[in-house]
């Protein structure tokens with residue numbers, strides 16, 4: 118056995134015996150080298166070996182830690198097969214009303230905490246724009262949005278290999294308005310729209326409010342959209358549009374790979390289904406490798422791409438966009454009738470911020486923090502929650518999706534937690550008809566703290582009590 122293997126073997130034994138537990142720090146490289154009488158290079162090799170095996174995990178500037186042992190969600194947990202139907206989920210509105218409360222620990226909110234966002238720089242941009250351009254800041258913006266900001270967004274698409282003209286972009290009040298405008302423009306009441314299951318509840322609510330019917334395609338933990346099933350659904354039903362989140366589905370955090378993205382684009386185009394791409398989490402790939410938007414491969418003008426600054430800079434500025442392809446004029450009319458246009462000052466300030474600062478630098482830090490947070494959430498769940506709790510292995514975004522052990526009730530846990538000032542999102546929120554009753558979504562957008570650690574312990578105890 119090589120020297121480093123011997124060191125790794127001893128660490129493995131310590132982990133197996135419980136001497137080192139999930140989430141605990143391994144001895145430092147220096148301690149390992151001294152303790153085993155080996156060089157630091159050998160100690161590093163041992164830790165790297167454990168990392169390759171998935172036993173340990175490196176945290177920047179903190180060392181190596183024992184990885185969480187929470188059982189992973191099985192790769193496939195397809196939702197029930199159903200014919201197209203109306204969104205019928207009575208808890209949706211109730212839960213959202215309860216979560217509008219400001220006095221809870223916001224583990225329900227899939228946004229980065231303010232401390233993880235460049236608040237000072239954005240604040241400076243807002244004041245500078247108001248001071249230097251008061252007339253423009255206080256006047257109506259053009260309905261399509263400010264040209265400078267639209268150009269910057271188009272440039273970002275170009276960096277990602279997607280041809281999007283600034284003239285095709287319409288600035289909206291977040292991605293949510295972009296999706297609503299697209300649905301309203303494309304579909305009539307009674308038309309069928311395909312969504313992923315599970316999916317973001319805002320998409321389901323937009324569909325319900327427009328009296329559209331919904332058809333669900335599975336999004337599978339660790340794999341993304343089930344493209345074979347999508348093809349068979351489109352072959353059986355007349356589907357007007359598909360609202361898809363291929364880059365880090367909310368709540369699963371799963372990524373649909375490039376081959377599957379191209380296959381689904383092909384299926385949709387062949388069956389006359391327009392794709393409404395919701396790429397709101399695309400910049401939050403924890404690996405740092407930004408996945409491509411669907412627009413990159415859209416040769417037939419069949420994709421309306423929606424994005425937002427909500428998850429990376431400031432949800433409260435309410436600035437998102439759509440790239441409308443051949444529907445741009447109709448979408449622009451819909452935007453005009455809906456709100457005339459977006460507020461001017463947030464658009465000016467975002468343009469100012471993007472021109473003055475290195476967005477990529479901020480994103481690198483944010484992604485690293487989110488990846489660390491989710492790992493710690495995993496570890497806390499493994500340590501404090503009932504043993505058979507399963508957890509997804511997200512690859513990006515802001516959520517961790519949990520499945521409680523048999524008999525677990527996500528809604529009951531949500532209510533019990535809320536009574537103690539802890540916000541969570543019950544699994545039923547993410548289904549058109551009340552599936553995922555045994556699931557719960559936690560946000561990984563909160564910086565790690567004692568309070569958060571205590572809340573996770575408390576949630577674990579509540580989950581265990583409710584199983585008895």
Ligand SMILES: Cc1ncc(COP(=O)(O)O)c(C=O)c1O
Nearest residue numbers: 291292293317367397425427437
């Ligand atoms: C998948 C998805 N789409 C859209 C939105 C809405 O984003 P915005 O704040 O840009 O309207 C969210 C917010 O959580 C989301 O998770």
